[in-house]
Amino acid sequence: MAFALYYVLPPSECDDTGDDVQHLARCIHRSPNSVALKIWNIAANDSNRIALGKVGMTHGSKLDKEV
Numbered sequence: 001m002a003f004a005l006y007y008v009l010p011p012s013e014c015d016d017t018g019d020d021v022q023h024l025a026r027c028i029h030r031s032p033n034s035v036a037l038k039i040w041n042i043a044a045n046d047s048n049r050i051a052l053g054k055v056g057m058t059h060g061s062k063l064d065k066e067v
Helices: 002-008 019-027 032-043 047-051 062-066
Strands: none
Touching: 002 019, 002 032, 019 032
8 A cells, every 4th residue: 555655646745744644544553654654665666766866765674675
């Protein structure tokens, strides 16, 4: 679900104050911050962002890389 948000939302709306991030957090009983961090962990492995010299979080999981 976090990947879907990463795919459709502009980066400015991927933080913990974004309406969609907050809605997902409520639905899965997580904090908005944890959802936002998962989105940025996924972003850290996006080859398009890496090619632009942008980096995301550096402590993602193996699953984040697989996604």
